Amino acid sequence: MSKFFCGVDGGGTSCRARIVNDQGQFLGEAKTGSANILLGVELAMENIQLAIAQAAEQAGITDLSSLSVGMALAAAEQKSAWYDFMALPHPYQHITLNTDGYGACMGAFGGENGAIVIAGTGSVGIYLENGHQHVIGGREFPISDQGGGAIMGLRLIQQTLLAHDGLRSSSELAEYVLAHFNNDLDAIVSWSKTAMPRDYGQFSPKIFERAMERDELAMELLQDTANDIERLILGLNRKGANQIALMGSIGERIVPWLSPAAQSLLVQPKADAMSGAILMARGDHNLYPFSR
Structure with a gap:
């Protein structure tokens, strides 16, 4: 089965998702509403899944279980919100969650x-x-x-x-x-x-x-x-x-x-937060974002 990687950059205003294949080739990208998990984990997940579905449609991907998703989301440093979000059901092979700042920094310096x-x-x-x-x-x-x-x-x-x-x-x-x-x-x-x-x-x-x-x-x-x-x-x-x-x-x-x-x-x-989130999806970047 083909493997695809999706990076999600979600803030208080909008959420963007980008999908690439195993070689890093761009396949699809979409934008929806807010994905700040402190404003409601269900709403954030709804907007994220919509953005991913639209990007997957562009990419011609019908089996979402082939996606590994890195999510760089606003308010992911809030411990209770992080756990509440991660407890939600999703159709993807794997998700990694850290803050939008973490994703942006990963993208900016290539990890x-x-x-x-x-x-x-x-x-x-x-x-x-x-x-x-x-x-x-x-x-x-x-x-x-x-x-x-x-x-x-x-x-x-x-x-x-x-x-x-x-x-x-x-x-x-x-x-x-x-x-x-x-x-x-x-x-x-x-x-x-x-x-x-x-x-x-x-x-x-x-x-x-x-x-x-x-x-x-x-x-x-x-x-x-x-x-x-x-x-x-x-x-x-x-x-x-x-x-x-x-x-x-x-x-x-x-x-x-x-x-x-x-x-x-x-x-x-070097690149944007979605690129950083794709790096999160590709690797073992499961650092808890709670400690400062």
Whole structure:
């Protein structure tokens, strides 16, 4: 029977799956919804299985038991969520689960020593050193994940409300947020009661856009985010990492806002988190992601 490998990269906003054959040849790839297991292991598994099924259809694979799957998922460092997820039934030959940061670092350095800061909806810093993983940050929104889009969006909402109350200067960005909620403050409060990280993160593209137009609030928010990401970069450097790949939708765009000292530590990743997850599927990468 043919053997296939699937890498899954799942965060708070989306989940991507890529399938390759035993020679590493690309066969199929698909994208679905959130796969942050702390937001619900059943929902994460549903979105993962949908992404894998779509990628398998592209690849012409009908027997999913031929797949070995490496999963690099947000919140996999949460022990109870890890065990709950791993207890779920699945049709695959084998699954390996670690964090999205671990998968990203595996991909960035081809499984060798190296460090990454991933800043997407959330954020984390991870340094792989001779099989041991050093992790900083990444303890989930809203208590952690500084440098990610969700925290950036949360700060935007907070500052917009301050501007509305005359406690800080307003801006076109703040007016945009108010218009998004039809200038109804009660709507903002109601929305916040159930808003997920991806809901806050939806505002990050607009923040970048307005910052390029020199909007005061947008520039302030981007600099705060850059400071948070720089703190992670320098923290990894103090742990011994001298080459750090900055990844994720926020990380890839924030580099010009970092100091020269932080920029000097950055290197280009060799590959993405799905490639890292495929390495997890191929090998014995069952490190528990709980210890820090």
